[in-house]
Amino acid sequence: MSHRRSSFSTNDLFPREIDIEICLKTLKIYQKMEGDVNCVVWDACLVLAKYLETMCHHKPDFLSSLKVLELGSGLGVVGLTAATLGAQVTLTDLPEALPLLRLNINENKSRIGSMGGYAIAESLIWGDTTSEILKEEFDMVVFADCVYYEEAIEPLIQTLQCLINSITKKPTIYLTQEMRDSEIQKDLWTKFYELLMDNFDIQKIPEEQQHCNYRSSDIILLKLTKK
Numbered sequence: 001m002s003h004r005r006s007s008f009s010t011n012d013l014f015p016r017e018i019d020i021e022i023c024l025k026t027l028k029i030y031q032k033m034e035g036d037v038n039c040v041v042w043d044a045c046l047v048l049a050k051y052l053e054t055m056c057h058h059k060p061d062f063l064s065s066l067k068v069l070e071l072g073s074g075l076g077v078v079g080l081t082a083a084t085l086g087a088q089v090t091l092t093d094l095p096e097a098l099p100l101l102r103l104n105i106n107e108n109k110s111r112i113g114s115m116g117g118y119a120i121a122e123s124l125i126w127g128d129t130t131s132e133i134l135k136e137e138f139d140m141v142v143f144a145d146c147v148y149y150e151e152a153i154e155p156l157i158q159t160l161q162c163l164i165n166s167i168t169k170k171p172t173i174y175l176t177q178e179m180r181d182s183e184i185q186k187d188l189w190t191k192f193y194e195l196l197m198d199n200f201d202i203q204k205i206p207e208e209q210q211h212c213n214y215r216s217s218d219i220i221l222l223k224l225t226k227k
């Protein structure tokens, strides 16, 4: 996949509001009318964001002050939700996705700050093992709908390996992925899952433990820990 330059005028944008019910905050997320996969809110990110919220409902300090890294943030729904629930979040994506991601962080800054959270956006290209971000230590890594093209599978696994092999903290990883019908997508997922099995203990989070309105049999939610 080539990395394209991104630009947008505010006329291209339209907002989507996402309620975080347990703290009575509403995130405002700008999407683009037209563009690449990082310009829209995908269903898998809502399932993951709402799962984090559900966990905080059961355990109010679930995210408080945790250092969280989001991979392939897109418009930032998962990372911004975690930050609004009190986490210190680094949202990452390809360089061309950062302008809109940063706009969304800025738009929600006061909501996040009022809950004691924090969010910044940085570039992190999967497989770039020299990235300064990978020298930091995180308590949790999250990503939604990031398994969708062949060339990214091994680099994404490489980035996860770097993160899980950090010196002191061994982050818990939560991921969601929409299961799509095409044979190509099914094969991609099988390949990714086999690589995950080599590296992680995998727990599938059952639908009944997810948010009652934001779960789907088409979207898988996994919790990974170091083997």
Ligand SMILES: C[S@@+](CC[C@H](N)C(=O)[O-])C[C@H]1O[C@@H](n2cnc3c(N)ncnc32)[C@H](O)[C@@H]1O
Residues within 6 Å of the ligand: 001, 037, 038, 040, 041, 042, 043, 044, 045, 046, 071, 072, 073, 074, 075, 076, 077, 092, 093, 094, 097, 124, 125, 126, 143, 144, 145, 146, 148, 152, 155
């Ligand atoms: C399908 S979108 C999902 C976006 C967001 N997580 C969501 O669920 O709405 C996949 C995301 O991965 C990012 N991405 C793709 N290839 C990447 C790479 N090699 N390194 C970092 N991010 C990448 C894209 O820019 C995009 O934001």
